Amino acid sequence: MSPRRSDPEVRPLLLEIAARLLHEEGPRALSTRRLAAEAGCSTMAVYTYFGGMSGLVRHMVHEGFARLEACFSRVARTADPVADMALLGRAYRHNALTNPHLYRAMFGALSLSGFSLSEEDRQHGRYTLTNVVECARRCIETGRFVRRDPEMVAHHMWITLHGLVTLDLGEYLVPPYDADRCFEEQLTMLMVSVGDRPEAAQRSARTAAGRFDVEIKSG
Structure with a gap:
């Protein structure tokens, strides 16, 4: 049952299985033998496609952030940059809820099992903030946000939404x-916290909600 290098299904299948096992059973479930059994291939497949378990874990992280970047890229640039920012927030949560099996790997959940992320891996993740930073810059330039470092604004958004999404995935919010209620409230509060007027922030949040199905969910 050795993997065929031309088989386009083996590599993504192993990534999906590894991410699912991580989500359902935790890091201890990850082994070449378990992955091979689930995928219906030999243990050599992990080495052929990833160079070993560490390489597979690294690719899981990169795949997770690639999906997040793809989700962000579907947010259109409009005349209302705060609505665009709110939609980026919705895209972040949607991606996490759609790929919960990858979300844990993206943020170092495997470190307890000896798999550690490198600085290169983390930088790969930070790069996904590019769209958020650019949107924050437009919010500042149009006077909706107070003039400050757009990268700090982007980090503020990331830190806050990451915390909410983590609680969401852990089913702590009832x-x-x-x-849903906490997210909607937090989204508006985030915009106000960096200088937007409450009424304008609420209006832009509603606009973003109306765009969600077409730009994000249908993608």
């Missing part, structure tokens, strides 16, 4: 303070 009625009356469920994840």
Whole structure:
């Protein structure tokens, strides 16, 4: 059952299985033998396509951020940059909820099992903030956000939404303070916290919600 290098399905299949096992059973479930059994191939497939388990873990991280970047790229640039920023926030949460099996790997969940992310891996993740930084710059230039470092604004958005999404995935947020309600409230509060007026922020958040199905969900 050795893998065929021309087989286009083996590599992505191994990534998906590894991410699913991580999500469902934790880092200890990851082994070449378990992956091979689930994928219906030999253990050599992990070495053929990834150079070993460490390489597979690294590719999981990169795949997760590649999907996030693809989700961000679907946000159109409009005359309302705050609505664009709110939609980027919705895209972040949507990507996490759609790929919960990859989300843990993206942020170092495997470190407890001896798999550590390199600085190069982390920089790969930081690069996905490019669209958010550019959007923050437009929000500042149009006077919607107070004039400050757009990269700091982007980090502020990332840190806050990451915390909310982590609680969401962990099922900690329940009625009356469920994840949807907290997210909607937090999205507007984020825009206000960097200088936008509450009424304008709410209006832009509603505009972003109306764009979600077409630009993000359908993608």
